[in-house]
Amino acid sequence: MTDTIFQASDLANKRTELLSAARSGLARLRDKDGTSLVMLPESKLRLLEVLSEWSRALLRLEALISRDVTPSISDLGELAWLRVFGAEDLQEFMSDLQASLVAAHADGDVATLDECLHAWRTTARQLEDPLRRSVLLGRHEPADFVEASRPEHE
Amino acid sequence: MSESAYDPLQPAKRPGGKPDEQPKYRVLVHKRFRRLYEELAPRTGLQQAQQFWDHVAHDPGSPAPVASTCILKGTAGRPKGPGWSRTVHYEVTGAARIDYQFCDEYQTSTDGDLHPVVAILTINYSSH
Numbered sequence: 071m072t073d074t075i076f077q078a079s080d081l082a083n084k085r086t087e088l089l090s091a092a093r094s095g096l097a098r099l100r101d102k103d104g105t106s107l108v109m110l111p112e113s114k115l116r117l118l119e120v121l122s123e124w125s126r127a128l129l130r131l132e133a134l135i136s137r138d139v140t141p142s143i144s145d146l147g148e149l150a151w152l153r154v155f156g157a158e159d160l161q162e163f164m165s166d167l168q169a170s171l172v173a174a175h176a177d178g179d180v181a182t183l184d185e186c187l188h189a190w191r192t193t194a195r196q197l198e199d200p201l202r203r204s205v206l207l208g209r210h211e212p213a214d215f216v217e218a219s220r221p222e223h224e
Numbered sequence: 225m226s227e228s229a230y231d232p233l234q235p236a237k238r239p240g241g242k243p244d245e246q247p248k249y250r251v252l253v254h255k256r257f258r259r260l261y262e263e264l265a266p267r268t269g270l271q272q273a274q275q276f277w278d279h280v281a282h283d284p285g286s287p288a289p290v291a292s293t294c295i296l297k298g299t300a301g302r303p304k305g306p307g308w309s310r311t312v313h314y315e316v317t318g319a320a321r322i323d324y325q326f327c328d329e330y331q332t333s334t335d336g337d338l339h340p341v342v343a344i345l346t347i348n349y350s351s352h
Binding site for chain 2: 185188202206221224
């Protein structure tokens with residue numbers, strides 16, 4: 071946390087210094103009524119928001135799973151897209167999410183977390199359809215497959 | 225009057241022509257998705273369909289140059305058996321989604337030849 075605390079009047083008098091401090095990570099500003107305000111890069115704010123949102127989601131999911139009962143759609147709430155997964159996959163999701171949160175915090179970047187969530191959401195959508203689900207989760211039987219030739223015309 | 229080589233009713237050749245190399249992988253599709261596979265070129269366009277086939281037939285394990293791919297998570301992403309890859313999810317510009325696994329040493333029977341194959345597991349055309 072920076073030691074410099076700008077005053078409301080510095081918005082006019084020390085604009086360059088204030089913006090420079092904000093670009094560097096964080097600028098603190100004391101309003102006339104004593105309220106402490108901060109200015110920071112939007113990417114940093116997004117990182118903090120995303121880390122907070124998914125840390126809460128992880129804690130909530132851990133609490134639901136610890137009940138040893140399959141969570142209902144209403145239990146899952148905004149995580150209802152996870153309903154297609156069984157207990158083993160949910161454990162794997164939580165483990166992946168935890169690792170991605172640690173990586174995002176360490177990197178100061180949500181890219182790893184976004185990638186992890188994208189892959190899990192994509193998987194969930196593929197499993198929504200019963201036929202796709204049965205093939206993706208089923209055993210491989212050579213007799214189930216036929217030659218797929220190169221498309222040569224529309 | 226000289227005859228022009230241009231024929232407006234003749235479709236343009238595929239950009240780049242046919243691939244020079246023989247396909248490395250034999251490409252298979254699950255019977256339940258054969259009909260959807262036949263719709264690939266009409267739905268996505270011939271060029272996109274051929275780009276998909278060329279990609280999986282030559283280098284299914286590398287990132288696709290013209291499509292977005294990811295590996296499915298959890299049980300759906302696990303290899304179907306020893307030697308199989310994880311499940312690759314290939315997205316043709318939002319128009320089609322294809323899941324496949326590949327195996328470098330596939331054997332249909334115990335005394336059969338070992339050969340590389342790609343198994344297309346699922347195809348869908350709904351947008352996410």
